[in-house]
Amino acid sequence: RLEAAQKVPGKPRHKTREVRVGSRVFGGSNPIWVQSMTTTDTFDVDGTVKQIHALEEAGCELVRVTVPKPEDAGALSRIRERVGIPLICDIHFDYKMALAALDHPVDKIRINPGNIGSHERFRQVIRKAKDRGLPMRIGVNAGSLERELIDKYGFPCPPAIVESALRYIEMAESEGYHDIVVSLKSSDVLVAVEAYRLYAGLADYPTHIGITEAGKPPYAVTKSAAGLAPILLDGIGDTIRISLLGDPVPEIAAAFDILQATQRRVRRPELIACPTCGRLAIDLEKIIAELEVKLAGKKLPVKISVLGCVVNGPGEAKEADIGIAAGNGQGMIFRNGEMVRRVPEAEIVDGLMEELARWEVENADK
Numbered sequence: 001r002l003e004a005a006q007k008v009p010g011k012p013r014h015k016t017r018e019v020r021v022g023s024r025v026f027g028g029s030n031p032i033w034v035q036s037m038t039t040t041d042t043f044d045v046d047g048t049v050k051q052i053h054a055l056e057e058a059g060c061e062l063v064r065v066t067v068p069k070p071e072d073a074g075a076l077s078r079i080r081e082r083v084g085i086p087l088i089c090d091i092h093f094d095y096k097m098a099l100a101a102l103d104h105p106v107d108k109i110r111i112n113p114g115n116i117g118s119h120e121r122f123r124q125v126i127r128k129a130k131d132r133g134l135p136m137r138i139g140v141n142a143g144s145l146e147r148e149l150i151d152k153y154g155f156p157c158p159p160a161i162v163e164s165a166l167r168y169i170e171m172a173e174s175e176g177y178h179d180i181v182v183s184l185k186s187s188d189v190l191v192a193v194e195a196y197r198l199y200a201g202l203a204d205y206p207t208h209i210g211i212t213e214a215g216k217p218p219y220a221v222t223k224s225a226a227g228l229a230p231i232l233l234d235g236i237g238d239t240i241r242i243s244l245l246g247d248p249v250p251e252i253a254a255a256f257d258i259l260q261a262t263q264r265r266v267r268r269p270e271l272i273a274c275p276t277c278g279r280l281a282i283d284l285e286k287i288i289a290e291l292e293v294k295l296a297g298k299k300l301p302v303k304i305s306v307l308g309c310v311v312n313g314p315g316e317a318k319e320a321d322i323g324i325a326a327g328n329g330q331g332m333i334f335r336n337g338e339m340v341r342r343v344p345e346a347e348i349v350d351g352l353m354e355e356l357a358r359w360e361v362e363n364a365d366k
């Protein structure tokens with residue numbers, strides 16, 4: 001059994017159908033898109049656009065704005081024309097706000113059908129989204145499940161959340177509408193993970209994943225990673241949002257870090273460094289700081305290992321694409337598992353960057 005498990009390929013992606021959201025396509029083998037939500041009053045167009053630009057600058061790929069009042073719906077066109085990423089309107093409680101928002105050039109609508117009032121109101125929103133050719137996220141939340149499902153299951157457990165989502169999907173399908181993205185949110189990590197797993201075995205609409213109301217960073221980032229890692233490692237998730245209290249801009253880096261660590265979307269070099277200890281043979285913190293500066297902005301799926309002594313250094317260096325094992329004030333540099341040269345400590349960073357350039361040339365066509 002151990003031999004059979006020696007390869008670690010990662011589970012395949014949950015097979016989902018493709019749904020277009022403006023310039024992005026969700027599902028299938030498309031990237032897991034990173035999105036966020038503004039915290040401004042949507043009708044404050046300048047403030048909202050400013051925050052969206054900050055999110056775009058951080059790498060955000062879609063953005064959601066809330067539409068609780070008619071003046072917010074009225075601002076959507078002016079926001080849309082000033083931002084470069086798809087714009088999603090977020091609706092709770094008032095189906096009339098959903099209908100109003102759909103009169104504007106948004107790219108997607110997010111509805112929580114559990115608080116929209118009645119099935120007929122939900123159907124009206126579906127019909128209008130269908131007429132406009134726009135996709136919808138059916139955003140089921142453990143905090144607003146139908147009373148009868150709570151009575152049936154006793155509490156907002158994973159089957160209750162998934163049954164709710166499947167019901168709304170069936171209603172949408174009965175209207176001939178299939179441009180659906182699904183989220184199954186819970187602030188309880190265990191409930192969220194099991195809900196997404198259960199759903200993935202039963203339906204193939206793309207999923208928006210996140211741990212809702214995760215709270216204040218840094219714990220909120222750790223909690224989100226704890227919940228999203230098992231979901232992502234199971235191959236589930238087509239778009240991701242990290243919910244952090246306060247400024248939404250840090251949500252973007254957190255989302256990309258979780259995608260990078262789970263190897264679901266590798267967009268930059270992976271730097272492996274030891275924590276250091278009394279055996280340390282080089283100034284590892286200084287070397288890592290210099291490397292971070294030199295690697296900033298590089299979009300290479302390369303693994304670089306820099307370890308502080310010979311205990312694990314050579315072993316890790318051989319497994320990485322490029323590696324350093326330090327000892328006696330010098331570094332052994334490895335590329336593709338082979339030791340290629342020794343350099344004095346002062347030349348480790350430059351030597352490593354030279355080997356990275358060679359690795360780039362070797363892997364240019366892969």
Ligand code: SF4
Nearest residue numbers: 274276277280308309
């Ligand atoms: Fe310590 Fe060496 Fe391990 Fe780094 S690699 S933590 S220096 S034993």
